């Protein structure tokens with residue numbers, strides 16, 4: 068894609084919703100430039116006045132449209148122009164900052180929302196650090212790019228105005244200055260192309276740097292246990308070296324172009340003075356003013372090049388964010404549209420109707436042609452060897468993964484019609500308990516935001532956690548550490564169970580909920596689960612015999628197929644128990 072196309076796409080993406088503010092900013096830039104140009108133009112009569120009436124403060128000069136003006140009034144007018152220009156410039160800067168900040172916040176929020184409401188299957192197949200990188204570093208780079216874009220626009224306006232102004236004084240000289248600037252800018256296209264290529268590899272290295280640091284910090288315990296810190300340090304060191312080399316390379320390219328601009332403008336200025344003085348014989352006031360204009364024009368071309376370079380360096384951040392937005396907005400959670408379907412409260416059963424699913428990248432289906440009925444109010448144990456597909460079934464039941472074929476019906480309504488609404492009836496307790504680095508109360512209230520302390524204690528009671536939480540010096544206010552690291556595995560699981568129960572779900576999904584508990588705690592939790600029989604539906608992915616024993620229905624899964632279903636200890640063939 069051409070650089071121009073890339074930049075105009077980015078401008079639409081970042082500032083498309085800010086047309087009104089962008090127009091006001093452009094107007095302020097225009098007014099500021101006109102004011103600056105007027106003070107520059109005023110140099111001509113000032114120099115004439117000083118040149119012809121040296122030492123005579125009372126003398127005046129005749130100006131077109133204005134008439135006779137004295138030195139004092141001329142200086143006062145110039146001062147007024149400068150004050151006005153400073154005010155306009157201040158206003159422009161504030162508006163630019165506010166608009167830029169708002170535009171970037173919108174992008175960050177938009178991405179955050181798209182990821183938050185995106186399909187779980189998308190997130191599950193991405194590296195968490197990459198999403199983190201997009202939300203932080205990439206959006207930060209977009210902010211730099213927006214600033215560069217605005218500065219680029221500002222320079223274009225300045226250049227146009229100065230160009231017009233200097234045409235009034237000498238069109239030949241203006242043409243000369245503009246040609247030198249434009250030719251240098253054009254000649255530096257290969258440098259910009261190099262920077263654009265370089266920016267992509269820098270962006271990849273930045274993403275990898277984030278990944279290595281993220282992976283190391285989140286898996287620090289394992290890294291330490293296996294003495295593998297040197298592996299991460301070496302990887303990080305290699306990446307930092309790549310980034311260092313890349314940054315120096317960028318600095319080399321930008322300093323080369325700045326040096327070239329300085330050289331070109333120096334040579335052009337010398338030639339300009341020579342031609343203006345010796346060939347065209349431009350009068351001194353005009354020559355001085357033109358020189359001043361030239362000195363202001365030349366850095367503008369350099370500024371155009373550097374803002375473009377900065378913009379190109381940051382564009383991969385925008386491209387990554389735009390790509391993620393496209394992916395995530397294409398696959399959002401389904402919440403029923405205008406013809407909103409009311410998901411029924413689970414009162415009869417959930418039925419898997421010829422459901423198959425093939426995970427992304429897999430050749431064979433993980434679950435094939437599954438017919439299964441989960442009656443409401445029952446405890447159903449899902450058992451089977453590792454990799455049989457138990458968690459996959461739980462994920463589909465929650466509407467987090469879509470069946471490749473078939474459907475899952477809640478009291479006859481396909482849950483895919485509004486999976487968010489369906490999830491409001493569910494509580495889930497995963498294998499890897501996730502706790503925030505916050506108090507026990509905050510962690511519990513993820514289940515029910517407005518729960519009173521009494522409700523929290525009741526839920527802890529039901530999860531057999533009241534005793535250990537009550538014994539903590541800070542009780543409910545105890546901070547559990549990063550991912551609950553200050554609690555034992557069993558304590559974490561009981562907090563997670565209490566959180567699930569606090570929600571008063573109609574369906575409770577337990578993914579190996581008692582795997583980290585001792586016999587005593589296991590028995591207590593299992594008693595709590597048994598007490599819920601008939602009130603809510605429970606699907607328990609179970610490995611322990613005692614949890615399996617209290618189930619009403621035991622579904623045995625192997626390689627994605629139901630091989631056996633036992634009801635009240637009576638063994639039936641798969642065919643006989645498959646849902647009608």
Ligand SMILES: Nc1ncnc2c1ncn2[C@@H]1O[C@H](COP(=O)(O)OP(=O)(O)OP(=O)(O)O)[C@@H](O)[C@H]1O
Pocket residue numbers: 191192426427428429433451452453454455456457458459460
């Ligand atoms: N996101 C995914 N992408 C590709 N394959 C996956 C994905 N998630 C699971 N699988 C594969 O699907 C199969 C079933 O996995 P699943 O986690 O459902 O098994 P499980 O019965 O819950 O195993 P365990 O008892 O060990 O937790 C496995 O072979 C696994 O490798």
